[in-house]
Amino acid sequence: MIYPIVAVGDPVLKTRARNIAADLPAEELSKLIADMYETMYYASGVGLAAPQIGKAVRLFVIDTGPMVELDEDDKKELEESGEAPEAPIKRAFINPVMVSETGEEWGFEEGCLSIPGVREMVYRHADIVLRYEDENRQPHEEAFSGMAARVIQHEYDHLEGILFTDKLSTFKKQLLKGKLARISKGDVRHDYRMKFPAVTGRR
Template identity: 40%
Template sequence: MILPIILYGSKILRSKTHDIDAEDDFTELAANMALTLQKEQGCGLAGPQVAVLKNIFVIDTTSVNNDETAPVVKMYLNPEILEYSTEEYYYNEGCLSIPGIFENVIRPDKIAVRYRNENFDIREETLDGLVARIFQHEYDHLQGILFIDRLSSLRKRIIKSKLKQIARSSM
Protein backbone atom coordinates (compact mmCIF):
# COMPACT_ATOMS: atom_id res chain seq x y z
CA MET A 1 0.00 0.00 0.00
CA ILE A 2 1.26 3.46 -0.93
CA LEU A 3 1.52 5.68 2.15
CA PRO A 4 0.88 9.44 2.20
CA ILE A 5 4.03 11.55 2.59
CA ILE A 6 4.00 14.06 5.45
CA LEU A 7 5.05 17.51 4.21
CA TYR A 8 7.18 20.22 5.75
CA GLY A 9 5.23 22.19 8.33
CA SER A 10 3.85 19.13 10.11
CA LYS A 11 4.96 18.75 13.73
CA ILE A 12 5.47 15.03 13.08
CA LEU A 13 8.64 15.80 11.11
CA ARG A 14 10.11 17.54 14.17
CA SER A 15 9.33 14.67 16.56
CA LYS A 16 11.86 12.16 17.85
CA THR A 17 11.10 8.53 17.20
CA HIS A 18 11.09 5.42 19.39
CA ASP A 19 12.73 2.03 18.97
CA ILE A 20 10.95 -0.76 17.20
CA ASP A 21 10.40 -3.93 19.22
CA ALA A 22 10.72 -7.44 17.81
CA GLU A 23 6.96 -7.84 18.33
CA ASP A 24 6.13 -4.80 16.16
CA ASP A 25 4.78 -5.56 12.71
CA PHE A 26 7.61 -3.79 10.91
CA THR A 27 7.71 -6.09 7.86
CA GLU A 28 4.47 -4.78 6.37
CA LEU A 29 5.38 -1.20 7.27
CA ALA A 30 8.78 -1.52 5.60
CA ALA A 31 7.21 -3.07 2.48
CA ASN A 32 4.71 -0.20 2.28
CA MET A 33 7.47 2.34 2.79
CA ALA A 34 9.51 0.70 0.00
CA LEU A 35 6.51 0.83 -2.36
CA THR A 36 5.94 4.48 -1.49
CA LEU A 37 9.61 5.26 -2.07
CA GLN A 38 9.56 3.56 -5.48
CA LYS A 39 6.39 5.41 -6.52
CA GLU A 40 7.90 8.74 -5.50
CA GLN A 41 11.25 7.84 -7.12
CA GLY A 42 13.13 8.81 -3.99
CA CYS A 43 16.18 7.17 -2.45
CA GLY A 44 15.24 7.17 1.24
CA LEU A 45 12.14 7.31 3.42
CA ALA A 46 11.94 7.48 7.22
CA GLY A 47 9.10 6.62 9.59
CA PRO A 48 8.15 10.23 10.45
CA GLN A 49 7.69 10.98 6.75
CA VAL A 50 4.77 8.52 6.74
CA ALA A 51 3.47 9.51 10.21
CA VAL A 52 5.16 6.62 12.03
CA LEU A 53 7.24 7.71 15.02
CA LYS A 54 9.37 4.59 15.03
CA ASN A 55 13.09 4.11 14.30
CA ILE A 56 12.77 2.76 10.79
CA PHE A 57 13.84 3.86 7.35
CA VAL A 58 14.30 2.32 3.94
CA ILE A 59 16.93 3.11 1.34
CA ASP A 60 16.68 2.35 -2.38
CA THR A 61 19.43 3.78 -4.58
CA THR A 62 17.98 2.29 -7.78
CA SER A 63 16.68 5.67 -8.98
CA VAL A 64 20.06 7.39 -8.47
CA ASN A 65 22.36 4.48 -9.14
CA ASN A 66 25.34 4.85 -11.42
CA ASP A 67 27.10 2.04 -13.25
CA GLU A 68 29.98 1.97 -10.75
CA THR A 69 28.14 0.39 -7.82
CA ALA A 70 25.27 -2.05 -7.36
CA PRO A 71 22.00 -0.53 -6.13
CA VAL A 72 21.27 -0.75 -2.41
CA VAL A 73 17.73 -1.65 -1.34
CA LYS A 74 17.55 -2.06 2.43
CA MET A 75 15.49 -1.62 5.58
CA TYR A 76 17.12 -0.25 8.73
CA LEU A 77 15.54 -0.75 12.15
CA ASN A 78 16.72 1.11 15.26
CA PRO A 79 19.75 2.52 13.42
CA GLU A 80 22.67 4.19 15.15
CA ILE A 81 25.69 6.05 13.83
CA LEU A 82 28.71 4.88 15.77
CA GLU A 83 31.44 6.91 14.10
CA TYR A 84 31.86 9.66 11.51
CA SER A 85 34.85 10.18 9.24
CA THR A 86 36.60 13.54 9.28
CA GLU A 87 36.44 13.78 5.49
CA GLU A 88 33.31 15.63 4.41
CA TYR A 89 31.78 16.61 1.11
CA TYR A 90 28.87 18.58 -0.29
CA TYR A 91 26.03 16.97 -2.16
CA ASN A 92 22.81 18.40 -3.53
CA GLU A 93 20.11 16.93 -1.28
CA GLY A 94 16.36 16.95 -1.56
CA CYS A 95 13.59 15.43 0.50
CA LEU A 96 10.21 13.92 -0.32
CA SER A 97 8.75 15.92 2.59
CA ILE A 98 10.15 19.18 1.18
CA PRO A 99 9.29 18.88 -2.54
CA GLY A 100 11.05 21.09 -5.06
CA ILE A 101 13.86 22.24 -2.79
CA PHE A 102 17.40 20.98 -3.39
CA GLU A 103 20.40 22.37 -1.54
CA ASN A 104 24.06 21.52 -1.06
CA VAL A 105 24.62 19.93 2.34
CA ILE A 106 27.97 18.96 3.83
CA ARG A 107 28.18 15.58 5.55
CA PRO A 108 30.89 13.07 6.49
CA ASP A 109 31.83 10.78 3.60
CA LYS A 110 32.06 7.62 5.70
CA ILE A 111 30.19 6.36 8.77
CA ALA A 112 30.17 3.26 10.94
CA VAL A 113 26.62 2.15 11.74
CA ARG A 114 24.68 -0.39 13.78
CA TYR A 115 21.09 -1.42 13.06
CA ARG A 116 18.69 -4.32 13.10
CA ASN A 117 17.84 -6.02 9.82
CA GLU A 118 14.59 -7.62 8.59
CA ASN A 119 15.23 -10.64 10.87
CA PHE A 120 15.80 -8.27 13.80
CA ASP A 121 19.45 -9.32 13.91
CA ILE A 122 22.01 -6.68 14.90
CA ARG A 123 24.35 -5.69 12.09
CA GLU A 124 27.32 -3.36 11.99
CA GLU A 125 28.94 -2.01 8.85
CA THR A 126 30.82 0.89 7.37
CA LEU A 127 29.02 2.95 4.75
CA ASP A 128 30.51 5.49 2.39
CA GLY A 129 29.57 7.73 -0.50
CA LEU A 130 25.93 8.03 -1.49
CA VAL A 131 24.63 5.30 0.84
CA ALA A 132 26.35 6.97 3.83
CA ARG A 133 24.77 10.29 2.84
CA ILE A 134 21.27 8.82 2.49
CA PHE A 135 21.66 6.96 5.79
CA GLN A 136 22.62 10.22 7.56
CA HIS A 137 19.73 12.12 5.94
CA GLU A 138 17.19 9.46 7.00
CA TYR A 139 18.76 9.09 10.44
CA ASP A 140 18.31 12.85 10.91
CA HIS A 141 14.57 12.38 10.27
CA LEU A 142 14.44 10.01 13.24
CA GLN A 143 15.91 12.80 15.40
CA GLY A 144 13.44 15.43 14.14
CA ILE A 145 16.13 17.09 12.00
CA LEU A 146 15.57 18.11 8.37
CA PHE A 147 18.28 18.68 5.78
CA ILE A 148 17.35 22.37 5.65
CA ASP A 149 18.46 22.63 9.29
CA ARG A 150 22.01 22.02 8.05
CA LEU A 151 21.97 25.02 5.72
CA SER A 152 23.56 28.40 6.40
CA SER A 153 21.27 31.15 7.69
CA LEU A 154 21.61 32.88 4.31
CA ARG A 155 20.43 29.80 2.38
CA LYS A 156 17.54 29.39 4.84
CA ARG A 157 16.45 32.99 4.23
CA ILE A 158 16.62 32.45 0.47
CA ILE A 159 14.28 29.42 0.57
CA LYS A 160 12.00 30.74 3.35
CA SER A 161 9.09 31.66 1.05
CA LYS A 162 9.19 28.26 -0.67
CA LEU A 163 9.11 26.55 2.72
CA LYS A 164 6.11 28.64 3.75
CA GLN A 165 4.28 27.58 0.58
CA ILE A 166 4.95 23.90 1.32
CA ALA A 167 3.83 24.33 4.93
CA ARG A 168 0.58 26.02 3.80
CA SER A 169 -0.14 23.21 1.34
CA SER A 170 0.33 20.58 4.06
CA MET A 171 -2.45 21.99 6.25
Protein backbone atom coordinates in the same frame (compact mmCIF):
# COMPACT_ATOMS: atom_id res chain seq x y z
CA MET B 1 -0.30 0.41 0.57
CA ILE B 2 0.96 3.78 -0.59
CA TYR B 3 1.05 6.36 2.19
CA PRO B 4 0.86 10.12 1.65
CA ILE B 5 4.19 11.81 2.29
CA VAL B 6 4.08 14.24 5.22
CA ALA B 7 5.15 17.74 4.17
CA VAL B 8 7.54 20.07 5.95
CA GLY B 9 5.85 21.88 8.82
CA ASP B 10 4.32 18.76 10.37
CA PRO B 11 5.54 18.28 13.97
CA VAL B 12 6.30 14.59 13.33
CA LEU B 13 9.24 15.67 11.15
CA LYS B 14 10.78 17.59 14.05
CA THR B 15 10.26 14.84 16.64
CA ARG B 16 12.94 12.34 17.66
CA ALA B 17 11.54 8.93 16.71
CA ARG B 18 11.16 6.17 19.29
CA ASN B 19 12.56 2.64 19.02
CA ILE B 20 10.43 -0.13 17.58
CA ALA B 21 9.57 -2.58 20.34
CA ALA B 22 11.19 -6.01 20.27
CA ASP B 23 7.79 -7.67 20.64
CA LEU B 24 6.21 -6.00 17.60
CA PRO B 25 4.67 -8.85 15.54
CA ALA B 26 6.92 -9.77 12.61
CA GLU B 27 4.06 -9.64 10.11
CA GLU B 28 3.17 -6.10 11.23
CA LEU B 29 6.76 -4.94 10.80
CA SER B 30 7.11 -6.67 7.42
CA LYS B 31 3.90 -5.00 6.20
CA LEU B 32 5.13 -1.57 7.28
CA ILE B 33 8.49 -2.08 5.53
CA ALA B 34 6.79 -3.30 2.34
CA ASP B 35 4.44 -0.30 2.41
CA MET B 36 7.38 2.06 2.87
CA TYR B 37 9.20 0.60 -0.13
CA GLU B 38 6.02 0.89 -2.19
CA THR B 39 5.53 4.50 -1.10
CA MET B 40 9.18 5.36 -1.79
CA TYR B 41 9.15 3.90 -5.30
CA TYR B 42 5.81 5.54 -6.10
CA ALA B 43 7.34 8.91 -5.20
CA SER B 44 10.58 8.10 -7.11
CA GLY B 45 12.67 8.38 -3.96
CA VAL B 46 15.88 6.60 -2.94
CA GLY B 47 15.13 6.69 0.78
CA LEU B 48 12.15 7.05 3.09
CA ALA B 49 11.98 7.36 6.87
CA ALA B 50 8.94 6.38 8.93
CA PRO B 51 8.31 9.96 10.17
CA GLN B 52 7.74 10.94 6.52
CA ILE B 53 4.60 8.80 6.54
CA GLY B 54 3.55 10.13 9.93
CA LYS B 55 5.02 7.34 12.08
CA ALA B 56 7.54 8.51 14.69
CA VAL B 57 9.45 5.22 14.90
CA ARG B 58 13.08 4.44 14.15
CA LEU B 59 12.85 2.83 10.75
CA PHE B 60 13.95 3.82 7.28
CA VAL B 61 14.39 2.12 3.92
CA ILE B 62 16.79 2.93 1.09
CA ASP B 63 17.52 1.83 -2.45
CA THR B 64 20.54 3.68 -3.84
CA GLY B 65 20.28 2.06 -7.28
CA PRO B 66 19.12 5.19 -9.15
CA MET B 67 21.92 7.27 -7.57
CA VAL B 68 24.81 4.96 -8.45
CA GLU B 69 23.75 3.97 -11.96
CA LEU B 70 26.44 4.96 -14.44
CA ASP B 71 26.20 5.93 -18.08
CA GLU B 72 28.71 4.52 -20.58
CA ASP B 73 31.11 7.47 -20.26
CA ASP B 74 31.20 7.17 -16.47
CA LYS B 75 31.77 3.41 -16.70
CA LYS B 76 34.67 3.94 -19.10
CA GLU B 77 36.20 6.59 -16.87
CA LEU B 78 35.99 4.28 -13.84
CA GLU B 79 37.54 1.40 -15.76
CA GLU B 80 40.43 3.59 -16.86
CA SER B 81 41.00 4.80 -13.30
CA GLY B 82 40.94 1.26 -11.94
CA GLU B 83 38.21 2.13 -9.43
CA ALA B 84 35.23 -0.13 -8.80
CA PRO B 85 31.72 1.27 -9.25
CA GLU B 86 29.65 1.73 -6.10
CA ALA B 87 27.27 -1.18 -5.62
CA PRO B 88 23.60 -0.29 -5.07
CA ILE B 89 22.16 -0.97 -1.61
CA LYS B 90 18.53 -1.83 -0.94
CA ARG B 91 17.86 -2.32 2.76
CA ALA B 92 15.63 -1.60 5.73
CA PHE B 93 17.22 -0.21 8.89
CA ILE B 94 15.44 -0.76 12.21
CA ASN B 95 16.38 1.11 15.42
CA PRO B 96 19.61 2.46 13.89
CA VAL B 97 22.31 4.09 15.99
CA MET B 98 25.05 6.19 14.38
CA VAL B 99 28.34 4.89 15.77
CA SER B 100 30.67 7.23 13.87
CA GLU B 101 30.82 9.75 11.03
CA THR B 102 34.32 10.28 9.64
CA GLY B 103 36.21 11.24 6.52
CA GLU B 104 36.28 14.49 4.61
CA GLU B 105 32.89 16.14 4.20
CA TRP B 106 31.71 16.44 0.60
CA GLY B 107 28.91 18.39 -0.97
CA PHE B 108 25.96 17.12 -2.95
CA GLU B 109 22.70 18.75 -3.97
CA GLU B 110 20.06 17.04 -1.86
CA GLY B 111 16.29 17.06 -2.00
CA CYS B 112 13.60 15.47 0.15
CA LEU B 113 10.19 13.94 -0.59
CA SER B 114 8.78 16.00 2.30
CA ILE B 115 10.08 19.22 0.71
CA PRO B 116 9.21 18.96 -3.02
CA GLY B 117 10.82 21.45 -5.37
CA VAL B 118 13.71 22.34 -3.05
CA ARG B 119 17.28 21.18 -3.68
CA GLU B 120 20.32 22.56 -1.88
CA MET B 121 24.00 21.71 -1.43
CA VAL B 122 24.56 19.73 1.77
CA TYR B 123 27.93 18.62 3.13
CA ARG B 124 28.17 15.23 4.83
CA HIS B 125 30.91 12.90 6.03
CA ALA B 126 32.26 10.39 3.54
CA ASP B 127 32.27 7.39 5.88
CA ILE B 128 29.94 6.15 8.61
CA VAL B 129 29.49 3.17 10.90
CA LEU B 130 25.89 2.27 11.73
CA ARG B 131 24.46 -0.17 14.27
CA TYR B 132 21.00 -1.45 13.31
CA GLU B 133 18.61 -4.38 13.07
CA ASP B 134 17.60 -5.89 9.72
CA GLU B 135 14.10 -6.97 8.68
CA ASN B 136 14.53 -10.19 10.67
CA ARG B 137 15.51 -8.20 13.78
CA GLN B 138 19.10 -9.44 13.51
CA PRO B 139 21.69 -6.93 14.82
CA HIS B 140 24.48 -5.54 12.63
CA GLU B 141 27.27 -3.01 12.88
CA GLU B 142 28.37 -2.00 9.39
CA ALA B 143 30.49 0.59 7.63
CA PHE B 144 29.17 2.54 4.65
CA SER B 145 30.79 5.08 2.36
CA GLY B 146 30.06 7.17 -0.69
CA MET B 147 26.49 7.69 -1.82
CA ALA B 148 25.14 4.98 0.50
CA ALA B 149 26.61 6.83 3.49
CA ARG B 150 25.00 10.06 2.31
CA VAL B 151 21.54 8.54 1.84
CA ILE B 152 21.75 6.81 5.22
CA GLN B 153 22.81 10.04 6.95
CA HIS B 154 19.90 11.90 5.33
CA GLU B 155 17.35 9.29 6.42
CA TYR B 156 18.92 8.88 9.87
CA ASP B 157 18.53 12.64 10.37
CA HIS B 158 14.78 12.22 9.85
CA LEU B 159 14.70 9.89 12.87
CA GLU B 160 16.43 12.61 14.90
CA GLY B 161 13.92 15.26 13.85
CA ILE B 162 16.39 16.92 11.46
CA LEU B 163 15.68 17.99 7.87
CA PHE B 164 18.38 18.66 5.29
CA THR B 165 17.33 22.31 5.26
CA ASP B 166 18.34 22.51 8.94
CA LYS B 167 21.94 22.02 7.81
CA LEU B 168 21.96 25.09 5.56
CA SER B 169 23.46 28.47 6.41
CA THR B 170 21.35 31.06 8.23
CA PHE B 171 21.21 33.07 5.00
CA LYS B 172 19.95 30.11 2.96
CA LYS B 173 17.37 29.26 5.62
CA GLN B 174 16.07 32.82 5.50
CA LEU B 175 15.78 32.67 1.71
CA LEU B 176 13.80 29.42 1.91
CA LYS B 177 11.54 30.42 4.81
CA GLY B 178 8.66 31.66 2.65
CA LYS B 179 8.87 28.73 0.24
CA LEU B 180 8.78 26.19 3.08
CA ALA B 181 5.75 27.95 4.56
CA ARG B 182 3.97 27.72 1.20
CA ILE B 183 4.81 24.02 0.90
CA SER B 184 3.31 23.35 4.34
CA LYS B 185 0.07 24.93 3.04
CA GLY B 186 0.03 22.75 -0.07
CA ASP B 187 1.13 25.53 -2.42
CA VAL B 188 3.58 23.37 -4.35
CA ARG B 189 3.60 21.12 -7.40
CA HIS B 190 4.00 17.43 -6.59
CA ASP B 191 3.33 14.18 -8.43
CA TYR B 192 2.77 11.87 -5.47
CA ARG B 193 0.33 11.80 -2.56
CA MET B 194 1.13 14.27 0.19
CA LYS B 195 -0.29 15.38 3.51
CA PHE B 196 0.05 19.09 4.27
CA PRO B 197 0.01 20.13 7.95
CA ALA B 198 -1.55 23.54 7.30
CA VAL B 199 -4.41 22.18 5.17
CA THR B 200 -6.72 19.70 6.88
CA GLY B 201 -7.47 16.73 4.65
CA ARG B 202 -5.40 18.08 1.75
CA ARG B 203 -3.64 15.44 -0.37
